[in-house]
Amino acid sequence: MEMKNKTKSVQSFQGLILALQNYWASQGCVILQPFDTEVGAGTLHPATVLRSLGCKPWNVAYVQPSRRPADGRYGQNPNRLQHYYQFQVIMKPNPVNFQELYLGSLAAIGIDMDLHDIRFVEDDWENPTVGAWGLGWEVWCDGMEVSQYTYFQQVGGLELDIVSGELTYGLERLAMYVQGVDNVYDLVFTEENKINGTPKVLYGDIFHQNEVQQSAYNFEYADTHKILEKFKFAEEECMALLELDIPLPLPAYEHALKASHLFNLLDARGVVSPTQRQEYIKRVRNLTKACASSYLNKENNTKEKAWKN
Amino acid sequence: MAELFIEIFSEEIPARMQLKAGENFSTLMVSGLKKEGLLCENIIYHTGPRRLVFKADIPLKSPNTFEEKKGPRVNAPEKAIEGFLRGAGLAKLSSASIKTDKKKGDYYFTKIEKKGLSSDQIVPEILVSIMNNFPWPKSMKSGESSFRWVRPLKGIICLIDGKLIDCTIDNIRTNRKTEGHRRHGKGLITVKNFSDYCQKIENEGYVMISHLDRKNKILNDAKSICEVNGLELIEDALLLDEVSGLVEWPNVILGHMDPLFLKLPPEVIKLSMRTHQKYFAVKDPSSGNLSPHFIVVSNQTAPDGGAEIAKGNSKVLSARLSDAKFFQKEDMKFNLEDNYAKLNSIVFHKKLGSVRDKSERVALLATSIAPYLDADLEIVKKAAKLAKCDLVTNMVIEFTSLQGQIGAMYYAAQGGNKDIVKAIEDQYKPQGPSDNVPKNPVAIALALADKIDTLLCFWGIEEKPTGSKDPYALRRAALGVVRIILENKLKLNISNILEMAVSSRVNADPCLPELDPSIIDSLLFFIIDRFKVHLRDNGLRQDLINAVLQLGVDDLLSASNRIKSLQSFLSTGEGINLLSVCKRSGNILKAEEKKAELPYGDVDTLTHKRSVELLNALIQARKNIVLEMRNESYSMAMTALSNLREPIDLFFDEVKVNDENLDIRANNLRLLIMIRDTALEIADFDAITG
Secondary structure (H helix, E strand, C coil), X not given: CCCCCCCCCCCCHHHHHHHHHHHHHHCCCEEECCCCCCCCCHHHCHHHHCCCCCCCCEEEEEEEEEECHHXXXXXXXXXXXXXXXXXXXXXXXXXXCHHHHHHHHHHXXXXXXXXXXXEEEECCEEEHHHCEEEEEEEEEECCEEEEEEEEEEEECCEECCCCXXXXXXXXHHHHHHHHCCCCHHHCEEECCCCCCXXXXXXXXXXXXXXXXXXXXXXXXXXXXXXXXXXXXXXXXXXXXXXXXXXXXXXXXXXXXXXXXXXXXXXXXXXXXXXXXXXXXXXXXXXXXXXXXXXXXXXXXXXXXXHHHX | CEEEEEEEEECCCCHHHHHHHHHHHHHHHHHHHHHCCCCCEEEEEEECCCEEEEEEEECCEXXXXXXXXXXXECCCCHHHHHHHHHHHCCCCHHXXXXXXXXXXXXXXXXXXXXXXXXXXXXXXXXXXXXXXXXCCCCCECCCCCCCCECCXXXXXXXXXXXXXXXXXXXXXXXXXXXXXXXXXXXXXXXXXXXXXXXXXXXXXXXXXXXXXXXXXXXXXXXXXXXXXXXXXXXXCHHHHHHHHCCCCCCEEEEEECCHXXXXXXXXXXHHHHHHHHCCEEEECCCCCCEEEEEEEEECCCCCCCCXXXXXXXXXXXXXXXXXXXXXXXXXXXXXXXXXXXHHXXXXXXXXXXXXHHHHHHHHHHHHHHHHHHCCCHHHHHHHHHHHCHHHHCHHHHHCHHHCCHHHHHHXXXXXXXXXXXXXXXXXXXXXXXXXXXXXXXXXXXXXXXXXXXXXXXXXXXXCCCECCECCCXXXXXXXXXXXXXXXXXXXXXXXXXXXXXXXXXXXXXXXXXXXXXXXXXXXXHHHHHHHHHHHHHCCCCHHHHHHHHCCCCCEHHHHHHHHHHHHHHCCCHHHHHHHHHHHHHHHHHHHHHHHCCCCCCCHHHCXXXXXXXXXXXXXXXXXXXXXXXXXXXXXXXXXXXHCCHHHHHHXXXXXXXXXXXXXXXXXXHHHHHHHHHHHHCCCCHHHCCC
């Protein structure tokens, strides 16, 4: 058999992030840093939700810590975490070879596609809290979902003229796969450095306590009364910022994100009935939609100004 | 004839859409070509994850056609005639013909020949139009283009007899190159014609283009791998179709799972395998139980024989099943009844309150039905309150289709009453025409009450099924009621049950608004209608169904038995003859009724021997029939009725019904009325057509 040059698989969590960042940087993506507000998914970062609106080309990649309070398992489940990392790529407009670029990224992290079965399985993505949907796939590697691949069609309730291609890699799951580890806490986060003797660091060393304590907070101690007040405040603040004479959609959107996270906390505490659930989701969606429209208005106005000058 | 060959190459088409898309493409192409006068022969089409393939033999050129062009009237002004000649391309008027029209006057006309077009002019237009309007269930835009396809379009081959047909769709220009399999394919493939394509796409491209071939390969390989390992494949036709749409180069691999997972309910394991992972479950042929294996179909062969692929897949399954075990452990920290209060938070329907409200109503109704089934009231009540308690368990939230089964499993595990376990498990049955009905009295009470309550609730808010739309599966619920009653041979009065349901609504807390009586009538009508459909589906004649049901129906079981007896009776010579004499008598009555109101005869004054004999036979037959009907011995009742045949025959042979003596005529007609009334104890014979 013909010998191919294959990348050695990345054997640390940080190595995985670095490899993905390098790969997407070499494809012309802006490498951004995580957004500093709690979000449930990398998609919610304004670099995705807001930048996918309008006509400006935009290529970006970033890591986003994601929080899903209800998924906490007190550090006892080998796969489920209430805080985990997503790696997010947006290319707008999506290039014609986006699928090939994606497969290239798997090769870049050392997945040997001769030995492993990669499949694109229909999965139409939608996120009702940001009024967004698109068509695409779950990408499976030997039956495991390693990425979500989406062609955005609508964001913030607005139909898109220019389609963005979105990739979301679940980093823990992908790393577990690459490292051949069954328990997320056994992942090597940083390899031992033989030159200066720094020791190996495991994912569990860094995050296990965090999972234990945050699970307790999410499920047992979060003060639902106060959180509800905070939710209302975030909602009001968001709308107030949008109703200014010169609206401020960027800070307004941050408050919409805060509201979304606070709702997730309430949900994890089990105080939200299914009817109320729909109600809350609708309220958050109204906020993000309003932010999206306001953002787009601003974009168009700036263009108008540029044209007038 | 020339060979038209098209391949549409795109990113991965969802498996569930492929077969229909292939069929649609072929139909649209064939009908589009036909409209232009090109008739297709030897049509072949294929679909796969990344391509639609179409091939047909078509004429090189469409036939010449003649178009009739109507001209002005013969006496029209010269200018109009000149214009007509110019428009039709005629040199002189004598080339035109004249058509006679008596109303409007004779006029000129001519036939203009339209030359046929060559197929390479016709095909691109049709192709572009099909692709711009293709009926995908869901389609998308890509990049900056406004063209919609199911996923981004990558390439189009269009050849007629090997000649490239040039056209452009969404910036993609037709060419003669395509790609094979992502991993195994050896670069771009250049295609001369369809047979060249078929040969190269398989040998160089490593793509099996036929869905059927892929399907057969997967099934055969899966079976033989199982056999070699002493296992048996659990076949699943829907899954097989789906998996065949996920792979271009199928490779069947046997995977293993930790046998500890076999402690989970087999339904959970199978569902996890099928819906999440698209694996086939495998069983141990000696015990019939699930074996700790699965069959996965990969899209490629691997240098290690698929060892890594099998390992990876088995890990994913482990993670899934670990989740299920976690759910089970969490759920079983509580007793099932502890969940009852939480049912408040699940909305049954926004106008109909919570699932807890529903449970309250169902408990009342089920306990009202229970005495008719000899079921213990307390047990039924408890079963009804526990029935929906699994809806808030982690397991049912994850595996919704296992509702009922999960509740039953948990209740059994906590040592609950066996009848209640069975009732929880069977409450949603029958789910489809092939599903079993509940048999246990407690389960029957619960399943009936649940369905009747649902029907009445949705009838109350005017959410009835219309046409093909039945979002709350109300037809299925009504059919379920019918089947539970019939298959358990229950003597239940359906109107009474509906009345009980109405009072359960009123007595439940909180109660729903009172219903208009017309709503209950309408629901009864709906259930009877489903009953009729069910009987017809079981081979009973529509006219016999109507003949019996026209007499009114409350007791479905006896109505069904009556119709069955009637149908078997009418398949005997005796039955056919009896039917014909009854009809003869009925027809005379109908004819006489038309003329005037029937006179009221006095049978005590009958004089003719045959009339008296018939009267006596009728009195006897009626007595017997009523008795037998009461005992529900329908075939005996039919026999009693058929005893009338001889006296009726003799009566018709020897007695003139419409006697000149009006008193005698009245008496005779009275006899005929008595025949009709006697038969009506069984069915409306006039409604029988055959």
